[in-house]
Amino acid sequence: MPITSKHVLISRQDNxxxxxxxxxMAARLKQLNPGVKITLLCRAYAAEVVRYCDDIDDVVxxxxxxxxxxxxxxxxxxxxxxxxxxxxxxxxxxxxxxxPHRIANARQKIYQLLYCNRRVYFSKGQTDNHEAQxxxxxxxxxGLTEIPDRSQIPALYHFxxxxxGASSAxxxxxxxxxxxxxxxxxHGREWPITSFLxxxxxxxxxxxxxxxxxxxxxxxxxxxxxxxxxxxxxxxxNICGTQTLTQLTSFINQADGLIASGTGPLHLAAALGTRTLxxxxxxxxxxxxxxxxxxPRTSNLSIGGEGCPACxxxxxxxxxxxxxxxxxxxxxxxxxxxxxxxxxxx
Numbered sequence: 305m306p307i308t309s310k311h312v313l314i315s316r317q318d319n320x321x322x323x324x325x326x327x328x329m330a331a332r333l334k335q336l337n338p339g340v341k342i343t344l345l346c347r348a349y350a351a352e353v354v355r356y357c358d359d360i361d362d363v364v365x366x367x368x369x370x371x372x373x374x375x376x377x378x379x380x381x382x383x384x385x386x387x388x389x390x391x392x393x394x395x396x397x398x399x400x401x402x403x404p405h406r407i408a409n410a411r412q413k414i415y416q417l418l419y420c421n422r423r424v425y426f427s428k429g430q431t432d433n434h435e436a437q438x439x440x441x442x443x444x445x446x447g448l449t450e451i452p453d454r455s456q457i458p459a460l461y462h463f464x465x466x467x468x469g470a471s472s473a474x475x476x477x478x479x480x481x482x483x484x485x486x487x488x489x490x491h492g493r494e495w496p497i498t499s500f501l502x503x504x505x506x507x508x509x510x511x512x513x514x515x516x517x518x519x520x521x522x523x524x525x526x527x528x529x530x531x532x533x534x535x536x537x538x539x540x541x542n543i544c545g546t547q548t549l550t551q552l553t554s555f556i557n558q559a560d561g562l563i564a565s566g567t568g569p570l571h572l573a574a575a576l577g578t579r580t581l582x583x584x585x586x587x588x589x590x591x592x593x594x595x596x597x598x599x600p601r602t603s604n605l606s607i608g609g610e611g612c613p614a615c616x617x618x619x620x621x622x623x624x625x626x627x628x629x630x631x632x633x634x635x636x637x638x639x640x641x642x643x644x645x646x647x648x649x650x
Contacts, residue, residue, distance in 0.1 A: 306447030307405055307422065309337055309384040313377075315345040316388045317366050319491065320549070320568035321595075322435070323350050324575050326388050328452075328460035329439040331359040336446045343382070345394075352550040353572065358462040373397035386442050387416065395419045407442055428589070435594055457598045461575040468554030474543075475558055479512035479649070480642050483556060483573075485564035486531070487523040492566030492595070493585040493615065494622045495629060497527075501534045502631035503563075503638065508539045513642060516559070518552060518569065521545025561641045563634065565626070566595040574599030579641045581634065585625040587611025603637050605629050 312333065316326045323346055330342050341361045344354050348365040355363050369376040374397040377385075384405035385398045390413045398406050399419040408416040410423035417423065422445040428438060433451060440451045452460070475481045486500050507513050517527060517540060524544025527535060535542050547555060556562060556572060561579035564570040573580040574597035582597035582604040584590065591611075596604040607628045614623035 306336075307384070307445045309340050309405060309446075311341045311343065311380070311382045312337075312384040312386060313343045313345055313364075313380075313382045314386045314388055315391055315394055317345065317347050317391065318389055320350050320353060321491070321566070321571040322389075323354060324568070324571040325434075325436040326439050327354075327357050327359060327575070328436050328457050329388075329443060330357070331460040331462060332440060332448070332452070333443055333446065334359055336443060336448060349549060352548075353553050356463050356465045356553065358464055374400055377401035377403060387420070388439060388442060390416060405445065407445055409441070432593060434596065434598065436598055454596075454598055458574075458600045458602075461577075461599070463557075463576055465554055465557045465576065467558065468551060470551065471555040471558050474516075474541075474555075478514035480510075480561075480645050481514055481516060481559045482507070482638065482641075483516050483518050483559050483562040483564075483569075485518050485562060485567060485569045487519045487526065488565050488567040489520065489523070491568070493590055493620070493626050494565050495563075495583045495626050496622050497531045497534065499627070499629070499631050499634070500563075501531065503634055504534055504537050504540055506631065506635055507638070508537060510642065511539075513539065515540045516555075517542045517544055518547070518555070519544040560645055561638065563638070566590055570597050573597070574602045577601060581605065581637055583626065583629055583634075585611055585615045585623060587615035587625070590615075605633055605637075 316323045343362040344360045345364050348367050351363045351365050377397055378401040385403050387408040392415050405422050406420040407422040408420040410417040411425050424441050424444045426441045434454050436457050437451050484500050488494050504515050557576045562573040563581045565583045570582050577600050580597045580602045584592040584606040586606050586609050592604045592606045607625055612624045614620040615625050
C-alpha cells in the first residue's frame with residue numbers, strides 16, 4: 305500500500321543544479337501527500353536559494369548537524385527520509401533512530417539496500433529520462449505510477465524571490481540585460497570563450513543590450529587571463545566573484561536572459577522563469593537529454609551524433625562538439641528574446 309508521511313526530510317547535499325532538479329519532486333510529493341511538511345537537507349552554500357522555493361517548508365544545513373545526525377533525527381518529528389543521493393552516515397542514523405520510512409535507490413549502494421525499508425530500484429545509466437524526471441522515482445512508495453513528462457516539469461517550480469536593490473540598480477540603465485555564465489566549475493562541457501566573444505561583438509551593435517559575465521572569483525580570474533578581448537568590450541561588465549549565491553539568484557531573476565552550459569545557474573534561471581539557453585555536447589551523460597534546461601522560457605542547443613573523443617574525456621574543458629554550436633545559432637535565439645522584450649515594453 306502507498307505510504308503517507310507527516311514530515312519528510314529530503315537529502316540533497318551536492319551542487320545547486322542537482323538540488324534545483326530535485327525540487328519538482330518535492331512539489332509533486334505535496335500533491336500526492338497533502339499537508340506534508342518537507343525539510344530539505346543541503347550544504348550551507350545552497351540553503352538560501354532553497355529557502356526561496358515555496359514547496360520547501362524548512363531547510364537544514366548539513367554542516368550544522370553532521371556531527372550528530374542520530375540526535376537530530378531522534379529529537380525531530382521526521383517520519384520519512386528520502387536519500388536523493390547516497391549518504392551512508394545519514395541512512396545509518398535514520399535506521400538507528402527508527403525513522404519509519406527510509407527511501408533510497410537500492411541499486412546504488414549495498415548499505416541502502418540494508419538500511420532502507422522503502423526501496424526503489426532504477427539505473428541512471430540506462431534511462432533516457434531527464435535528471436528531474438529520475439528524481440520522481442523516489443516517490444514510488446507514495447503510489448506514483450507514472451513519471452511526469454519533461455514538459456510538465458516547469459509547472460512544478462514554485463519560487464518567491466524578492467527584488468534586490470543592488471541588482472535593480474545595475475540592470476535599470478539597460479533595456480535588455482543578458483547574462484553569460486561562461487564557465488561551469490568543471491561540471492559541464494563549456495562553449496568556447498571565442499564563441500561567447502563572437503556573440504558579444506555581434507550584440508555590441510545594439511546599444512540597448514548589456515552583457516553581464518557571472519561566475520566565481522576564480523572563474524573571473526580565468527576570464528582576466530584568457531578573455532581580455534571579451535572583457536574590453538564596452539557592452540560587457542564582469543561581475544564574477546562579486547555576488548553571493550543569494551544575490552546571484554536575485555540578479556538572474558531580474559535579468560532578461562541567461563546563456564550557459566550544463567551548470568547550476570542554468571537550471572536556476574530555467575526554474576525561475578528567466579529566458580534561458582543551455583548549450584550541451586551530445587555525449588552521455590552530459591547530453592541535453594539528461595541535463596537540458598527545463599523551464600517556461602528555455603531553449604537548448606546541441607549537435608547530433610555520439611560525441612567526439614574529447615566529449616567523453618573529463619580532462620577537457622571544451623570540445624569540437626561544443627565548438628560546432630555556432631554563434632549564429634545562439635544569436636538567432638537571443639535576437640528573438642530581444643525582440644520579444646521590445647514588443648512587451650513598446
